Amino acid sequence: MLRIRNLFAYYGAVTALSGVTCRVREGEVVALIGANGAGKTTLLNAVCGLVRWQGEVTFQGRSLAGMAPEAIVGLGVSQVAEGRQLFAPMSVAENLELGAYRRYRREERGAIERDREWLLELFPKLRERQEQRAGTLSGGEQQMLAIARALMARPRLLLLDEPSLGLAPLVVESILATLGELRAQGVTILLVEQNARAALKVADRAYVMETGRIMLSGSARDLLQDRQVTRAYLGRDYKEFTEGR
């Protein structure tokens, strides 16, 4: 579905991505893990057209080169950006409405309304707070709203950037659990996480990034057991690690 080949991106003189190649197949949940500054967010932003890049990115066989972010949303790629990026002074309902911005001109209102109902069912807390300003929600509710807003565009591919950041473990669990539900609904997901263990639990496959490159890839289950990954990203006890040798 999403194919990235030999992708390079630069911030001025700094190379953020140097030759990334990866792919996401239809119906998969793929995790992208790695430390801060490894280039995970840049990769998502390159796919969304927010960052200029060189190389090859195709979505459903169509090249995304030179496309504006809003046009890429129209193709069915939505990103839930790091830090939620809600329209904080606007109400929950308005945030959801704007999520479907591109659909109003092409589709009948009924379809959009059905999606809104489905999402309010998926995140019941949002229903209670529809008239509340987005900025006044709790962190977990804001993350739910950010995901719901992205889903209002009815994406085929959902890119999630650090959905667990700054949230309590229980909230993280419930948000990651919804990802499973979304997959059942036919949404393909590319999940960027620093919380590697949580990400690997919900993902089918994963890529490990380091300094702008893909260092490792494989099925999530294999990576969870991989020593290198365990040591570098899962924060296993040092003792356990040395004794295991």
Place this chain on the structure above:
Amino acid sequence: MVGDNRRRPPLSCRRRPYLRPGPEGHAITVDNFGPLLQYLVSGLTNGAIYALIALGFGIIYNATTIINFAQGEMVMLGALCAISLYQLYPSLPLAFVGGVALVTVAGLLLERLALRPARDVSPITLIIITVGGAVFIKGLAMSFWGKEAYTLPPFSGSTPLHLGPATMMPQNLWVLGVGALVVALLEAFFRLTLAGKAMRACAYNQRAARLVGIPASRMVQFSFGLSAALGAAGGILIAPLTLGVYDMGTMLGLKGFCAAILGGLGSSLGGVLGGLLLGVAESLASGLISSGYRDAVAFFILLVVLFWRPQGLVGGRG
């Protein structure tokens, strides 16, 4: 600008000669309430125009974080276009709508031809481009309309109305009424329509707006058209009270900018409040102290606000 002022009397003397306080205006006593009311009426009228201009500054600032110093020229273009249209076909509603439409196109062209080619440069560069645009538009207007002043007939006659001890022209009511209507429509647009909400979303978080599929560049263009339309409406409303001259826009634009800063840049409530306050302050100062201080008041207020409350009264995004 300096040269202009030497050649002709300052704007303040040309504007609304019939509303300028007579000698009796200086002899106010506590029980002589009439002149004060008179100043209030004329101040609110000018203030309504400043408010429309200030709203235009705010809309563009919200969309782009730049100050469009060509905003005042849109006011001038509105007045002169409407006057010319009226001379072609004497219908005031048609002149109003036609003038606003023509200037909206001018605003869109300004964005398309002067600002868009320079995309991705710093805001300060863009602001200087708008200053250049203002000078260019003013020059163009001078070569097209010449240096003389034109009149537009009042919308509904010129029999003065008596409001207690104060006198006002029907046009003053038109300015206030249409001004209020325009502000209400604008607010409804931003609160109730999808396009308006999308513009607000762009102002709050442009990156997020692009990620939900809102075309930010189209919103920027739209904001230029909208604020040009607001300025034009202001210019046409005020044209029967002042006169339409090619260089009327500069001072009005600066006053509108002061009003925007006073109220809080980017806030619509602030723009309206700032405009009305500034208009009244000016009119009181020129009535109670000396009409020579009229323009000084605006800039004095601007400095005071920038020193002590740079976010403005309502706390916009400045």
